[in-house]
Amino acid sequence: MTLFKGNVIIFTAFVLFVCCIEQGLSIKCWVCRSDSDPKCADPFDNSTLPITDCKQAEDLEHLPGVRPTMCRKIRQKVHGEWRYFRGCAFMGEPGIMGDERFCLMRTGSYNIFMEYCTCNSKDGCNSGTIGQSSWLLCLVTGILTLGYYLVAFE
Structure with a gap:
């Protein structure tokens, strides 16, 4: 039974790792300015x-490393004219207090x-409507699953 318990824990950890691996990889974003490309404005094309x-992205001189x-x-x-800028973000947190549905105004x-709208839930999340991040769901699922197996097989 101990070997089975160990295999379940390893399998659960592997599944969680695969589910959450996107969080550790580089993100891809749309990079444009509506003053030079009208398709960058909303609705985004x-x-x-x-x-x-x-x-x-090149390093920023004022943010080394x-x-x-x-x-x-x-x-x-600005003075009645709307402008849109999309790109990679070096600092801050997604959304407001981690909720990507909200933007700082x-x-x-x-x-x-x-x-200002920031996100990291998926590649291209700065296209328009911002989606929800799944890292919290992944973490909670992992903790609950691991806890279940530890209690069930003791």
């Missing part, structure tokens, strides 16, 4: 735009509005 692997781990979409309105004087 990526039909002629290749997706960019963020591990290929920091690599991009998320995608970002910035929507800004800022307003300023002189008719300026900005919205």
